[in-house]
Amino acid sequence: DGVLQTLSVESQGFHDWLAFHAFNKYNLPLRDDVAKQVKQLISANCRFGQKEESKIFMRVGECAGTYYLDLGRPDWSVVCIKKGGWEILTESPIPMHRTSAMQALPLPTKTSLKDAIKTIKKLWAFVNVTDEPSQHLLLAASLEDLRCDTDYILRQFSGTEGSGKSEATIKIRSLIDPVACGLKGAIKDRESLYIAGYNNHILTLNNLSNITPDMQDTLCEMATGGGYSKRTNYTDKGESVVQVKCPVIWNGIPEMNLQGDVIDRMISFELKRITVVSERKNLDASWEKEHPDLLGALLTIFSESLRVLPTIKLKETPRMVSYAMLGSAMYKSLGLDPEQFGEDFKQNKKRALLSAIEGSPAAYALLKYVQDLRDRGQTEWYGSLGALFSLLTEQRRLTQGWPTSVKGLSNILRKSETGLKLIGIDIERDSTSKKDGYYLRIKWQPNSKKPKKAKPATLKKTNDTRDLLKLMSGLKRSSLEAELEVAIN
Numbered sequence: 001d002g003v004l005q006t007l008s009v010e011s012q013g014f015h016d017w018l019a020f021h022a023f024n025k026y027n028l029p030l031r032d033d034v035a036k037q038v039k040q041l042i043s044a045n046c047r048f049g050q051k052e053e054s055k056i057f058m059r060v061g062e063c064a065g066t067y068y069l070d071l072g073r074p075d076w077s078v079v080c081i082k083k084g085g086w087e088i089l090t091e092s093p094i095p096m097h098r099t100s101a102m103q104a105l106p107l108p109t110k111t112s113l114k115d116a117i118k119t120i121k122k123l124w125a126f127v128n129v130t131d132e133p134s135q136h137l138l139l140a141a142s143l144e145d146l147r148c149d150t151d152y153i154l155r156q157f158s159g160t161e162g163s164g165k166s167e168a169t170i171k172i173r174s175l176i177d178p179v180a181c182g183l184k185g186a187i188k189d190r191e192s193l194y195i196a197g198y199n200n201h202i203l204t205l206n207n208l209s210n211i212t213p214d215m216q217d218t219l220c221e222m223a224t225g226g227g228y229s230k231r232t233n234y235t236d237k238g239e240s241v242v243q244v245k246c247p248v249i250w251n252g253i254p255e256m257n258l259q260g261d262v263i264d265r266m267i268s269f270e271l272k273r274i275t276v277v278s279e280r281k282n283l284d285a286s287w288e289k290e291h292p293d294l295l296g297a298l299l300t301i302f303s304e305s306l307r308v309l310p311t312i313k314l315k316e317t318p319r320m321v322s323y324a325m326l327g328s329a330m331y332k333s334l335g336l337d338p339e340q341f342g343e344d345f346k347q348n349k350k351r352a353l354l355s356a357i358e359g360s361p362a363a364y365a366l367l368k369y370v371q372d373l374r375d376r377g378q379t380e381w382y383g384s385l386g387a388l389f390s391l392l393t394e395q396r397r398l399t400q401g402w403p404t405s406v407k408g409l410s411n412i413l414r415k416s417e418t419g420l421k422l423i424g425i426d427i428e429r430d431s432t433s434k435k436d437g438y439y440l441r442i443k444w445q446p447n448s449k450k451p452k453k454a455k456p457a458t459l460k461k462t463n464d465t466r467d468l469l470k471l472m473s474g475l476k477r478s479s480l481e482a483e484l485e486v487a488i489n
Helices: 012-026 032-049 113-125 132-144 165-174 190-198 213-224 280-311 321-333 338-358 361-375 385-393 406-422 463-473 477-488
Strands: 060-063 066-070 078-082 085-089 154-159 203-208 226-231 239-244 248-252 266-271 380-384 425-429 439-444
Touching: 012 032, 066 280, 078 280, 085 280, 113 132, 113 280, 132 165, 132 266, 132 280, 132 321, 132 338, 154 165, 154 213, 165 203, 165 248, 165 266, 165 280, 190 203, 190 213, 190 226, 190 239, 213 226, 213 248, 266 338, 280 321, 321 338, 338 361, 338 406, 361 380, 361 406, 361 425, 361 439, 380 385, 385 406, 385 439, 406 425
Parallel strands: 154 248, 154 266, 203 248
Antiparallel strands: 060 066, 066 078, 078 085, 226 239, 380 439, 425 439
């Protein structure tokens, strides 16, 4: 039909294209040996005959500060998004690659910024995020999804059964990147994660009950740009490399024990249980009706945010600075205070860090112990990792999740340091080991009582030791949230 497409030589789409022309021109089927020779010839021409290489994009692309969104339609039209406006082009000026699972987007509705701000609020009828700051953070992340030259913020939806976690995940993805299989189950090995990320602009994982430390590291790599290499099949020394950079969204139960590095790159949303449930067919029909308007509103807000982005100056530089810059620009476009975005972002991270402490029994027990010592007027604790480990292991039979070695306790404390520091607890490690191992100095803000000088902790069962054991043996998970708030205050 005269439509310019970008196809992989090894793809089924390219094979079908060859078969179509073989039948049309010669009235013959395409033989396998002929197809193989043609593909080898074209591949050689691409690798050795072409003087210029072009970067290939999937779903979203960028060139000279202009962004492009592949609508996934049969005519291969794209949306061209510039500072202050957007338009639909019948032919993409940059190569856009598609996978077989990609689905078409509706034609977005052109709208003014004023109308776009009103229209985008309809999104929350499909995504069960109810408070306004969280809605703004999630909307800013969706704007980031339209860029390919940024580090992506990780997103987590959590909540009880019936809170709409899966629905929120799929709707946020489908807003700009609908696919045939929008939700993937738990992927437990690094290679499979990278392959899934390579074939999706947005990777969405469904109903996760646990994310291993290795998986957390991989998700961080994929969101900011990483690669996976393995030995090429049927070779001894060949290496195949898969490079991925994509947004990642997952949903699951709230009590996942996430590392501080993940939380530093993440926004999280705990959804409330939905009391009024709509039928699936009615919900899908409503989404199909509103999708063109929602997409048009998103594009309008994005283009306006790009226009004001150069005027944004951050008072503080967070870990995900590109997201913070665009989010602040979005706030300004919406008529809000740009500096408020940084505060909303900080509060979201604070809740996630406290949730991570809640999910770690050892870290939470330490927090409670510090709270008790602070009430007595002390400002620090000093002792060996071995001494602290001995206290914890006495409770191993009573509570799941306790470390089983000194090294395990050390790893838990390292992962919890960011969250503990957020609530005023600093952990310092001695640089050299003593005869009974490495020592820790744990400091916190004093209260109004006169502080006492800290003494090295030993395995002798002092009053403080017995208090800690009593505390941990009586630890109740049901009261964690309220007690954390007391510790913060």
